[in-house]
Every structure is written in structure tokens, then in C-alpha cells.
Amino acid sequence: MARDYYEVLGVQRTASKEDIKKAFRQLARQLHPDVNKEPDAETRFKEVNEAYEVLSDDEKRERYDRFGTAGVNGPTGFPGGAAGFGGFEGIFEEFFNSFGGSRANASRRRGPRPGADRRVDVTVTFEESIFGVEREVEFERLQICETCAGNGATPGTQPVRCQQCSGTGEVRQVQQTFLGPMVQVGTCPRCNGRGETIASPCTTCRGSGRQRVKAELEVQIPPGVREGLQIQLRGQGDAGETSAPAGNLFVVVHVEEHEYFKRHDNDIILDININVAQAALGDKIVVPTVDGDVELILPPGTQNGKIFRLRGKGVPRLRTDGSNSGRGDQMVNIAVEIPGKLTDEQRELFEKLADTMGGAVTPQKTNKGLFDKVVDFFSGDQG
Numbered sequence: 001m002a003r004d005y006y007e008v009l010g011v012q013r014t015a016s017k018e019d020i021k022k023a024f025r026q027l028a029r030q031l032h033p034d035v036n037k038e039p040d041a042e043t044r045f046k047e048v049n050e051a052y053e054v055l056s057d058d059e060k061r062e063r064y065d066r067f068g069t070a071g072v073n074g075p076t077g078f079p080g081g082a083a084g085f086g087g088f089e090g091i092f093e094e095f096f097n098s099f100g101g102s103r104a105n106a107s108r109r110r111g112p113r114p115g116a117d118r119r120v121d122v123t124v125t126f127e128e129s130i131f132g133v134e135r136e137v138e139f140e141r142l143q144i145c146e147t148c149a150g151n152g153a154t155p156g157t158q159p160v161r162c163q164q165c166s167g168t169g170e171v172r173q174v175q176q177t178f179l180g181p182m183v184q185v186g187t188c189p190r191c192n193g194r195g196e197t198i199a200s201p202c203t204t205c206r207g208s209g210r211q212r213v214k215a216e217l218e219v220q221i222p223p224g225v226r227e228g229l230q231i232q233l234r235g236q237g238d239a240g241e242t243s244a245p246a247g248n249l250f251v252v253v254h255v256e257e258h259e260y261f262k263r264h265d266n267d268i269i270l271d272i273n274i275n276v277a278q279a280a281l282g283d284k285i286v287v288p289t290v291d292g293d294v295e296l297i298l299p300p301g302t303q304n305g306k307i308f309r310l311r312g313k314g315v316p317r318l319r320t321d322g323s324n325s326g327r328g329d330q331m332v333n334i335a336v337e338i339p340g341k342l343t344d345e346q347r348e349l350f351e352k353l354a355d356t357m358g359g360a361v362t363p364q365k366t367n368k369g370l371f372d373k374v375v376d377f378f379s380g381d382q383g
């Protein structure tokens with residue numbers, strides 16, 4: 001007796017397509033006979049496939065909801081009826097994709113192969129990572145051979161159609177599987193999927209149609225990039241075979257460490273030391289920002305650990321569409337430096353000070369959050 005398809009996938013009757021797909025993938029991974037050696041795994045795997053085939057198809061799902069399995073079982077007894085193996089192909093492709101795509105890719109390799117991706121690393125300074133910069137990058141890639149214009153044959157000759165695959169680039173093989181015979185499509189070993197063979201290969205590229213060259217490119221590094229960010233340049237990788245698309249270039253950005261500035265999300269952190277007199281009496285100090293020096297007013301009684309926020313002096317917020325939406329802030333962390341060595345005059349002054357302050361101590365209250373310590377400071381010239 002067939003189980004309820006929703007029950008098989010463990011989803012509600014109101015489940016969305018996305019939920020059904022998710023449930024299927026998870027179960028397929030658990031139950032695939034290659035990984036699961038339990039005796040009923042294969043049966044359950046078939047059940048899950050069957051349920052998914054029906055529930056992932058709007059029309060079949062509707063018929064199933066109204067008529068049960070009678071609504072979706074064709075004369076062959078397979079869900080999808082006359083569709084036979086054709087109906088299963090989609091499922092298997094999907095399933096193997098979820099395994100990292102190894103088999104799906106293997107079957108897709110027929111025909112001209114697309115070019116491979118390339119990677120190049122670029123190092124920028126901290127300031128460049130904030131404001132963006134244009135960089136010239138140099139890297140190696142395969143380009144269409146200039147001698148043969150990419151067909152791989154000596155100029156004046158032509159490639160001829162492959163005899164083994166009749167120019168299709170693929171060979172078919174019937175394989176027995178637990179679901180019955182399945183047609184496996186593989187790359188033609190003779191022409192390597194190109195569909196043609198070359199009698200007299202081009203000497204520049206040895207028949208590959210592509211040659212290794214040093215490429216130079218101007219790359220726009222956007223403002224706000226982070227260490228490790230990858231910029232994808234479509235079609236700038238290796239050239240593909242004949243009509244296949246080129247691969248992509250990935251520019252991996254590295255950001256140098258700065259002497260003073262650190263980055264935290266879109267804020268820039270700066271630690272500043274002030275002396276006890278500045279802390280007690282207050283002062284007007286100058287602090288560096290990535291936009292240049294800014295005056296900061298320390299109020300009298302500035303405590304150790306106080307944080308001043310300079311609005312809009314941080315990192316531009318990088319958005320995926322390349323536009324930016326404002327900037328983060330610069331946080332100035334104040335540390336009060338206690339002098340380790342005193343001049344005679346300073347010692348005298350501290351002694352006088354000590355007389356006025358006495359020796360009483362007060363325990364510190366717990367739970368003094370960071371929030372109490374942050375003070376917004378408007379530097380006046382932010383955009």
C-alpha cells in the first residue's frame with residue numbers, strides 16, 4: 001500500500017514548493033543507496049523520489065490532492081506515466097547537483113567546454129579599502145589562439161567531423177541501476193566532446209585552439225571593501241572552446257593593516273591615550289581620521305574607557321549593487337595614561353593633589369554597559 005506522499009516527505013499538505021524541495025534534498029541525501037546501507041534505504045529512496053516527482057509538479061500535485069495516486073499513476077505504474085525515464089532525468093540531475101554536482105557536471109561536459117575561472121590577488125592600503133581605487137592586475141589566462149582563430153587546425157586546413165560521435169561530442173551508454181536501465185551520456189573520448197578532429201593541428205596552440213597569454217586589466221576596487229572580498233569579472237577568465245562561454249576572473253582583495261586604524265564592521269576604531277590632566281581638566285585634542293585631522297573636545301572629567309563617536313567618519317557601506325548608502329562612524333577609545341615616572345615638580349604637584357583628595361575608596365558598581373561610555377561627537381563637517 002503506497003504511503004501518502006506528503007507523509008513520505010514529512011511536509012504539511014500546505015507546504016510550499018521550496019519546502020518540498022528542501023525536504024526532498026535532505027531525504028535523498030540520507031537515503032541514497034551509495035551512502036545508506038540500511039536494508040530498506042533503497043525502497044524508501046524510491047518512495048521519496050516518487051513523492052517528489054508528483055509534489056514538485058503543480059499539475060500532478062493538484063491531481064494527487066484531488067484523486068490520490070490514481071490521479072497521477074499512468075499505465076506504466078510509474079508516476080508520470082508515459083514520461084518514463086524522461087521524467088526521472090530531472091530528479092536525478094537535481095539530486096546529483098545537491099551532492100556537489102559531480103555527476104551532473106560530467107554529463108554536462110558534452111560539447112565545447114566553457115573556459116575555467118581565474119583568480120588574481122590584489123593588496124590595497126587601508127585608506128584605499130575605504131575610498132576605493134583603480135588597480136591594474138596582471139594574470140595568465142587562455143585566450144583564443146591568434147594563429148588558427150580558435151579552431152585548432154593549421155591555417156588552410158579545416159577540422160573534420162568526428163567519426164565516433166558523428167559530431168555530437170557525446171556517446172550514449174545504457175547502464176543497469178536499481179531503478180532499471182538508464183541512459184548515461186558521456187563525453188566522446190575521441191574528440192573530447194568537441195565533435196570534430198584535427199588532422200593537422202595548429203602549431204601555436206597544438207590543436208587546443210587556445211593559447212596562454214599574460215593579460216592586464218584595470219579593476220575598479222569599490223569603496224568599503226573588506227579583507228578577502230572577491231570581485232567577479234564575468235568572461236575575463238579562460239576562453240571557452242569554440243562557441244562556449246569564457247570563464248570568470250575573481251579578484252581577491254587583501255587589505256593592509258593600518259598603523260592606527262582598525263576596522264569593525266563599518267566603523268573605524270582608533271585608540272587614543274590622554275594624560276591625567278587632560279582627563280581631569282578637559283582639553284581640545286586633534287585626532288586623525290581617514291578624512292584628515294579632526295578636533296575633538298574632551299570634557300572635564302573624561303573617564304578612562306570613554307568612547308567618542310565621530311559620525312560619518314567610518315567606512316562607506318558597500319552594497320551589492322555597487323552604490324553606497326552612507327558611512328559608518330569612527331570610534332575613538334580613550335585611555336587615560338597614568339605617568340610611570342614623575343619629575344620633581346610633578347611629584348610635588350601630585351602630592352598636593354593627594355592631600356586634597358584623601359584616601360577613601362569606593363567599590364565600583366557592576367553592570368556598567370558599554371553603551372554608557374559612548375558619547376556622540378559631531379565634528380561639524382560631516383557630509
Ligand SMILES: [Zn+2]
Pocket residue numbers: 145146147148149150152153202203204205206207208209210
Ligand atoms: Zn592555434
Ligand SMILES: [Zn+2]
Pocket residue numbers: 162163164165166167168169170188189190191192193194195196
Ligand atoms: Zn567525437
